[in-house]
Amino acid sequence: MEATEEYDIIKKTVYRLWKKAKQQMQMGEPAIMEGKIKGYNHSDKLILDEEKVGILSTLERSSIRKIAHKLSVSKSTLGRVQFESMHNVVHVDEKWFYMTKSSDRYYLLPDEDEPYRACKSKRFITKVMFMCVVSRPVFGLDGQTKFDGKLGIFPFTEVVAAKRKSKNRLKSTLETKPIQSVNKSVMRDSIIHRIVPAIKAKWPEWASKEIYIQQDNATPHINGLDTEFEAVAKSDGFKIHLNCQPLNSPDTNILDLGFFRAIQTLQHEKPYNSVDTLLENVCSSYAELSPQTLNRVFLSLQACLTQIMAFRGGNNYKVPHINKDNWKELWDYPMHWMWMRSL
Template sequence: MEHPTNSRKKTNLTNDQRQSIYQMLLQQSVNGKLKSETTRDVATLFSVSTRTISRIWHDVKLQLQHGSVVDVSSKRANVIRRKRIQIDLTQVSQIPLRRRTTIRSLAKAINVSKTTMHRRIKEGVLRPHTNAIKPDLTDENKKARLVFCLSTVTRSLSNASPIFHDMFNVIHIDEKWFYLSKPSKRYYLVPNEDEPFRTCKSKKFITKVMFLAAVARPRYDSSGNEVFSGKIGIFPFTTLEPAKRSSKNRAAGTLVTKPILSVTKEVTRSWLIKKVLPAIRSIWPRDHTGPIFIQQDNAKPHIDVNDVEFNHEASKDGFDILLCFQPPNSPDLNVLDLGFFRAIQSLQEQEVLGSIDELISAVKSSFERMPSYELNKVFLTLQTCMKEIMKVRGGNNYKIPHIGKGKLERQGNLPLQIECDENLMYEALAYLAQ
């Protein structure tokens, strides 16, 4: 049976410790020999294995036999380690971006191993970056974006600097496809766990449903309690149709949920009138005065702001609800595209789904589970984006700024509105006047 001292974790002894071991062994040796208990006791004292003690004593005896001065210093300082391979960042920056999309291609371009490249990335010498394509903006698009951002800037009696509007009277609507499953999904498995096996006749046939979402900015009282969540609703574009034939799942004539795959102006108008408007009337804060604007993008299925049928329904029950368009090619000016849809989708994809009804239920559940304070943060992000848009004269070549909203919220300092520099506003107006 192996002695307990031999199973100790290996310890690198200092030169002073090695010298002390040598002196102790020398004092207890008899005619150049050691007793087994001596080696064991010294090993226990210094928390090393008996082999380490024996090796030191063996080196001492060899040096004495050759008449050398006894030196028990560690030899680790003389070990030649593998030379670190440096990466010339100047050389990397000169390589075309199309050859810097994978670790393998970049490593080949600068003639280093893939492992070396991976280590440098892990150390932070190089940083990975995911790049998304943004809409191509015309000069007219940029001007429209700039005008839109300037129209939301106002002045407050309590604030000398211009600030962005609180946006409490604006409802953002947009459509999004939600899928029953993704063609490619990432899982994290333990070493011996079986890999999941998923099948489908074709990627084209993955079940999907389009949803119309409507959200406004949440409201809180003076104590920070929520009085309005801002979540108007999320409505699937589906119909109920009787099954044409019997199957193992249902009898003929049973009502089955079917997705509407082609959403037209007529369908959009119907959903706004029959679903969105009633939802607004039922939950909108009663103390609100003035018009309510429903902001939509410029997609073809969206109805015109002067649509007679919609305007007639929108003016009922004492409400003054109006449609308005956001600038063309500007998903960054809608809170749903800016972040809320992604948050809902991340929750929905955690569910195991097997039918359209389960997908609809999961999306609605994810919509309701999303905390209202997260929606409020997206409205603040929208204001910071407007500020950046003004800086780049209506363009979209900017990074979404981070102001530490979570930290500010924990400290109770989360602003209601973002300030806009007065010089920035005048510069934007001067640019439009040119």
């Protein structure tokens, strides 16, 4: 009765939609409700054949006109190709988080003293590298979060015994120290023993188990053919792939596009005086960010992908302002496809 009154529909329609949703969920699929109004669905939808596109050379894919000619479809039809909303893509990236800024601004009352900051040198501020792992959040029909997309944030640190005695601690006291050199061995250990287990532990049961981890092209990163990675990635019913983002495309990574900045903004609002408190502040800032904030960055990513296609793979564009707050329906309801306009 509540649904009929809220959405102004009859009981029969509610029963039909609920029955269809339960069938989809039992099959392990997201619940998708489609309207029956004539003209609501497009009969000329084209599913992009990735194999055919992959055969084309980069020159043959330099414009929509060329791709449409090679695929024997019209430009307008190609412009309506369905693009996945990346619900099975996991973005990973590293970032240095600093104990303090080299310079900062404070607004003080006339009788207040300037805040005191102790630091050996502003050129050598204590910093810790973190590996952040996120995926696209999933929301139910009622707007409630079914999956927040936050899979973890992991610091590159080690616990070592103090070599000397000081006024702050005794010799051999265990201290948390940042790993200054994150090489391929350290990266492999993080991917295999921290990131992949976190994905398996937090991944929704109803979601696809074929997952694509996207990373940048940094030298310490391992590739998807690493034998140790493959042994872990293709177990427990999962099929995890490791891909690199396109070259010279910084806007194709969610974390660099805005999520790291959101974490850093919250982190600098909290006091800290040691590496341990820095770890706590970064992790708590990561936990405080809402799934809606993460989803907004995914909307920015999709807008950037549109611009990349419009500029024929180039990055000489400005990140578009799309007024994401007016796109509330995109996170109130599960979005499984994104329509791209004809270029």
